[in-house]
Amino acid sequence: MELADRAVGLLLSVLSLSIFTYYTFWLIILPFVDSDNFVHKYFLPQEYAIFIPVFAGVGLISLLCLFIGYVMLKSKKKKA
CATH class of the missing domain: 1.20.5 (Single alpha-helices involved in coiled-coils or other helix-helix interfaces)
Structure with missing residues (x-):
């Protein structure tokens, strides 16, 4: 059971880190990128x-x- 707990913990850590990275990039970095750049199509308004x-x-x-x-x-x- 310890291996399953570690796998779930790793999955939750990767998921939360990716959400945090996406949200941080969306709010902090994206406003400084030109609005006609291709990156904007990957983010919500x-x-x-x-x-x-x-x-x-x-x-x-x-x-x-x-x-x-x-x-x-x-x-x-x-x-x-």
Whole structure:
């Protein structure tokens, strides 16, 4: 099982590093590149740089609140 854990850890590390690199290049370096350069076709418009993290954060907080509410209701039923 240790090998599977290492493989999953490596996969998650590579995935997070690639997302971080893409997002950093998108926000910091791309505004300084000419708009007619071919690199721009690989990136979304700049407006999505705010929308995607905001919607992901709202979704994560919503799921967290639903989970906490479910656990609280389940523990209340055990006491009664």
